[in-house]
Amino acid sequence: MLIAHIPAGYLTTRGLLRRFAVPDGAQMRILLLGVAASVLPDLDLFWWHFVDHRRQVHHAYLTHIPLAWIAVFALGALVLMLIRARREAWIAGAVVAANVMIHLILDTTAGGIRWAWPFSQHEFALSHPPAAHGAWIYNFVLHWTFGLEILITIAALVVWLRARNRRTAGFAPS
Numbered sequence: 107m108l109i110a111h112i113p114a115g116y117l118t119t120r121g122l123l124r125r126f127a128v129p130d131g132a133q134m135r136i137l138l139l140g141v142a143a144s145v146l147p148d149l150d151l152f153w154w155h156f157v158d159h160r161r162q163v164h165h166a167y168l169t170h171i172p173l174a175w176i177a178v179f180a181l182g183a184l185v186l187m188l189i190r191a192r193r194e195a196w197i198a199g200a201v202v203a204a205n206v207m208i209h210l211i212l213d214t215t216a217g218g219i220r221w222a223w224p225f226s227q228h229e230f231a232l233s234h235p236p237a238a239h240g241a242w243i244y245n246f247v248l249h250w251t252f253g254l255e256i257l258i259t260i261a262a263l264v265v266w267l268r269a270r271n272r273r274t275a276g277f278a279p280s
């Protein structure tokens with residue numbers, strides 16, 4: 107997935123903010139956290155590029171392994187429970203977890219994700235963009251899954267514009 111992670115993170119987090127009725131004061135903080143979490147697994151690109159010298163697909167790293175994240179989230183939930191964390195901390199944890207899992211689901215549309223690791227090395231993928239063009243980026247941009255990316259991006263843009271208009275209307279003198 108090339109462009110849709112951040113828009114998808116924005117949409118996911120907006121939805122969760124509404125569902126959890128997060129107070130206005132905390133909304134921007136949690137929104138930024140959610141958008142950051144939406145690209146969190148792709149931080150492995152730095153390792154892949156600078157340390158591993160592109161020796162394997164970056165989806166093979168632990169940062170793209172769903173069960174590894176689920177273990178981290180379970181541990182995080184345990185810590186929150188032990189410290190009797192406030193409601194906002196639970197919401198923040200849920201927002202991070204949802205965004206990371208949506209990232210992995212979206213990555214499954216055009217590239218393999220090892221959903222059953224460590225029990226299986228099989229890479230589950232909805233599609234594999236064929237290597238039909240010289241530059242790898244064309245293989246993704248000209249594949250149908252890029253249409254899905256554009257749809258997600260447009261949806262996020264619409265939601266963002268509507269939210270901005272509501273804010274502007276709220277501040278307008280009556």
Ligand SMILES: [Zn+2]
Nearest residue numbers: 147148209213
């Ligand atoms: Zn990714």
